[in-house]
Amino acid sequence: MKNEKHRLVEFVKERFRRYREGRAPHEKRWEEAYYNTLGEYSPQVQGQWRRRETSGSRIFVRITRQKVRQACRHLEPALRSIKFSLVGDEGDREALSALKREIERALSLTRVSDQLVDLVWDAAWSGTGILRVPILGEVEEPNYTYDEVSGLWSPEAVPSNYPGVENVSLWNFYPDPESPSIEEAEGVIELHRLHPHRLRKMVELAGWLEEGVNALIEEGEASDEEPWESSIRGSKGAAETTRIKLLEYWGTIPAGLMRAAGVELPHNAVEDVEGVVIIGGDQLLKAAPNPWAPASRPYLRFRWEPVPHDFWGVGIAENIRDAQKMINGATRLLVDNKALAGNCMFEIDMEALLPGQDVTNIYPGKKWVLRPGAQGPALRPVHVPDVSGILLEMIQLFTDYADETSGVAAAQPGGPAARTATGLSIANSAALDAYRGTIRRLDDEVIEPLLERFYRWVMEFGDPNIPKSPAKVRAVSSTATQARELRSQRLLDFMGVVTSSLGKVPSAGEDTTLIERVDMERLLEELAETLEVRELIKTEKFING
Incomplete structure (x- = not known):
């Protein structure tokens, strides 16, 4: 049996x-992206500077x-x-509401928003x-x-599980590396590093082999x-010495290999089975068929x-990436040029000065005391041309390029477009337009499958006392976001109309103007609600002191 388990390990x-x-080529670009996001130069670049003994700006x-x-x-x-x-049958509304x-x-228990x-x-x-979902969570609730x-x-x-x-x-x-998605892949592997005390706790979970866990801890390699x-650690931390490395594989496994290792499989299992x-x-440490x-x-x-x-x-x-490199280079040149052009440097003729x-x-x-008969000045200033104007133009050029290539426009508060309600509406709509596709992909690729798996878990392992019903889960985050944007834009347009000169026009057959017929306080509250700044509205208690 030990040899058969070793075959599964291999x-x-x-x-x-x-x-x-297969992943190695991607790690190089991730490392550069990681340090660019962190806001510092990679250890390789810093090592080159140390070898060159450069003294310029960094x-x-x-x-x-x-x-x-x-x-x-x-x-x-x-x-x-x-x-x-x-979405389910009309007669199952009570069960759908309970689910x-x-x-x-x-x-709420798993704090899914923070993970997203x-x-x-x-x-x-x-x-x-x-994102890994679902994992077994446990919470103790007071009774x-x-x-x-x-x-x-x-x-x-x-205690209750969720x-x-x-x-x-x-x-x-x-x-x-040969598959474009998790579903089409032959398998995926997650690397874990656990301290020995956490690894011992895993024995309490179903399917973990106590013999293998104890042997791994005793080896202490x-x-x-x-x-x-x-x-990515660079010089900021020590190498791993105490945590134990684990590999968790989910995917297709030869059925014969699983049975030889002592895993019970259905009699109708084909050549390859899904397992962990x-x-x-x-x-x-663990071998089991896929539980779903x-x-x-x-x-x-x-x-x-x-x-x-x-x-x-x-x-x-x-x-x-290219814009970040050019902006860094131009900014370093700008600082170095200003340091040279803004400080006085002199060329000194030592032969013309008395010792x-x-x-x-x-x-x-x-x-300064010169030698008798010295020709020309002993000190001459050295002028370094100030090219900061050209460098600033280059920085601005690549900043604009970064705005275009990233799809994230630079915020410009207080500009002419933001001084009117219509201008603010247009600016907000344009800023969010690039993210609508991203939100839709989040709904399709993450949120809806996540909710579907939560639904399956509740149906199979949830509280047996709640009513249950077959249903289809539909995520509407992108729809709700777009509806909120549309409503805020319409409210801003309406506010622009009633606060303009048109709002002072008298109503037909009445002595009131158009603006007097509008509940401005309600309009302000609705606008604050859609823009998610309700906390900025003063309460009646605060106004009355």
């Missing part, structure tokens, strides 16, 4: 080697980080308020974000019982680092900008 190791080799203009942060802020409102509906409440409760914000951040800078003897209510912690969500680091995810781990295998070193019917891998992928026939997408950092004079200390009013 099967996962071989696939990991192949997946790692300033880094964080335009990539600004663009990524600005893009995520535009998408965050849609992620903080997930809208969905359950929806249960799904909303699970979304992290997912979008990863996708914005790298091009791809990975109060009344004691008739003492007359007191006593709390009791009752479907969870986890944003998976891009660096830890290894898909099949230092886990080898992946190349990207030392690259977790290994650490040479130890098999139909089988599905617990990962969702979101690409910021899809690339046809490629698993990985392109993010903002890669789109403005003993300190030429390193120059100050206003200093007297």
Whole structure:
């Protein structure tokens, strides 16, 4: 049996080697995008400077980080308020309402909005974000019982499970390099690093092999680092020495290999079955068939900008990579040029000066004593031309180029377009237009499949006391976002009409003007609600002191 388990371990190791080799070319561009988003030069660039002993400016203009942060802020409102509906038979409204409440409760417990914000951040800078769903979450809820003897209510912690969500680091995810999606891949691998005490707790979960876990901890071998781990760590942290490296494989596995390792499979299992295998070193820690019917891998992928026939997408950092380099170079030249052009430098003829004079200390009013018969001035100023104007034009050129290539326009508050309601409406609509497609992709690729898996979990493992009914999950985040934008634009247009000279026109057959017939306070509240700035409206209690 031990040899058969070793064959399954080698099967996962071989696939990991192949997946790692296929991902290696992408890691180079991710590393550059990572440091551009972080706002500092990579260790390779800093090492080149140290070898050259350069003394010039090393300033880094964080335009990539600004663009990524600005893009995520535009998408965050849609992620903080997930809208969905359950579509089923008309006679099952009560069951559908109960199911929806249960799904909303699970979304609240797992803090899914925070995980989605992290997912979008990863996708914005790298091009791809990975979400794991569902994972098993557990929460202890208080249950109060009344004691008739003492007359007191006593709390009791009752554990309950719920479907969870986890944003998976891009660096830890290894898909099949020959497939453009998770569903079409032969398998995917997630790399984990766990401390020994956390690994021991895994034995309590179903399917984990206590013998393999204990053997792995007793070996105590230092886990080898992946190349990207030392690259992104730079000089800021120590190498991995205590955490143990695990590989979790989800995908197709030969049925004979699974049975030989002691895994029970259905009698009608074909040559390849969907399953999960977790290994650490040479130890098999878990092997089981896929628990879902139909089988599905617990990962969702979101690409910021899809690339046809490629698993990985392109993010903002890669789109403005050239602009970031040119802006950094031009800014360093600008600082160095200003330092040279703004400071006085002198050419000194030592032969023309009497010995003993300190030429390193120059100050206003200093007297210089020349040798008798010295020809020409002993000190001549050296002028360095100021080319800051040309460099500023270059910086502005590539800043505009970054705006165009990233699709994230630079914010310009207080400009002429923002001084009128109509101008503000047009500016907001134009700024959000680029994100409508992104929000729709989020709905289609992440939010709707996520909600579908939550629904399946509630139907299979949820509270048996709630009514249940077959239904189809539909995400409406993009629809709700567009409806909110349209309503805010219409309210702004209406406010522009009633506050203009047209609003002072008397109503037909009445002594009131058009603006007097409008409830401006209600209009302001509705506008603040759609723009999500309701907290800026003063309450009646605050106004009255």
